Amino acid sequence: MSLFDRVTLLSGGVGGARFLDGLARALPSNRLKAIVNIGDDFEHLGLSISPDLDTCLYTLAGLGDETRGWGLRDESFRAHERLGLLGEDTFFMLGDLDLATHIARTRRLASGERLTEVSRAFAERLGVRVPLLPASDERLRTIIRTKERGEEGFQDWLVRHQAQGSLLGVEYRGEARPTPEVIEALDEATLILIAPSNPYVSIHPILALGDVRERIAQKPCVAVSPLIGGAAVKGPLAQMIPALSKTEAGARAIAELYEPFLDLLIVHSGDAPTVGFERGPIVRECDILMRDPEDRLRLALDVLRIAEEIFTP
């Protein structure tokens, strides 16, 4: 049994999807599964939207817009504009092609399919062979609390209000359980990876489900830091750490956020000394910035190589 027999990744959207894309090039598809955050999912204009699942799907299908960083390439926004003309709330950009995903998902869910089945069908249709497993088929919602606006859904906070306001707390609301597919992916795993995603809003919502945290603790677990120095490549993570963890944004905060189940933390070149966390994970460095698809593969191979050095006797 090799360390890479069954690799299970926990992932959010953009950064996670890119790392997943690298892994999908580095490993055969029957050795890799992704458990994807659903805490960002929301209902908008009657449509069920799963941003992280879609970003992973589009990225693996080679359909993602690399420049914009979200949504589909060659996208258009004609329906979106018309929705605005008709008086609908257009805070969340919905492309014409992207709309098809949301309409199809909403239709399938209403017909009784589980989100897991919907994701499997979409992956098959778009030629994606790595299983993209929603963390749950049930409803879990990341709720953000700010001093100025009180509680609001994640997309309201991030997109409508551009993550503005004094952050007071993050909560995962709902009675959601991990799916049988998620439990299987964790239990069969020979290695668990945590993508360079936002711990608070991408990874913790997965860890909050049932005994996911305990199951991960049984396995070799490697996280890739989402920070370079004290800054996030994308998104509001750097401002969230001081507000939510009362500590400086940096690799040490990431190590603490994945305590005590994390065995190995991979940080950006030069960031290891900033961890300094006695009872924490082993820390290794490499270039974690993914500028282009080649970087994704390189990072995936680096992470697997470092994991092998650490975990293989």
Next chain:
Amino acid sequence: MSLFDRVTLLSGGVGGARFLDGLARALPSNRLKAIVNIGDDFEHLGLSISPDLDTCLYTLAGLGDETRGWGLRDESFRAHERLGLLGEDTFFMLGDLDLATHIARTRRLASGERLTEVSRAFAERLGVRVPLLPASDERLRTIIRTKERGEEGFQDWLVRHQAQGSLLGVEYRGEARPTPEVIEALDEATLILIAPSNPYVSIHPILALGDVRERIAQKPCVAVSPLIGGAAVKGPLAQMIPALSKTEAGARAIAELYEPFLDLLIVHSGDAPTVGFERGPIVRECDILMRDPEDRLRLALDVLRIAEEIFTP
């Protein structure tokens, strides 16, 4: 009180919408209301679609595609294609701009608005001043029965199966009642017009609601024939008449279908002799073919002029 103080039109989609457009140019908007068929409405991919209301709305807003005869001008079908790729049923063409209408309608209905309120909001947003009143806010469905496929919804019959098969019957299913707005439009009417629409699937579903038929019988009522000779300008009417009314397709069949409440039937030049229906309506001729927007206004003015000759002492 003049005959044209309050004109109420009963209308279906394409032909009805064009005649309505002519009337909207001929009469001030505060003297004209349209009661629009909802028997063709259906749910598709989770969206509430009201084809006749939309055709009337788009036509009056000057947004309709005149060449294709349905949907919006400068339409694109990117979401539609992608829906097909994702395995969705694409028998019914949904343009990107048109989708916005259906998404907004579905969202508004789910939020508790009546279809009447939704239609009013859309009209306001698109600058349409003539009230487009759905015949009902409740569900009425035109069901078609054929020898080959049994019962099916109207759109399945017309669009999916191209009106093929031996037609056995048409039925209007549902406990729908006319709205208060429809009853008001009928009761205040100084003249009721029936558009050159398909009697079976556009006008009869309106007449089937509550006591609409009796209310119309109290008023001067003028219908414009949807046939020229024995042929329909568009749609399956000519083949429906022999199957459903056991008579020849022609102006006489139209007179019979609006018996006994119709006072005046306007048929195409040369078609009057084919009526020959002793206890039927008065019959007058004019050029009823609407080739372009100018024809619509001309026909509306002709119809109003003939009605005035007949009903004004």
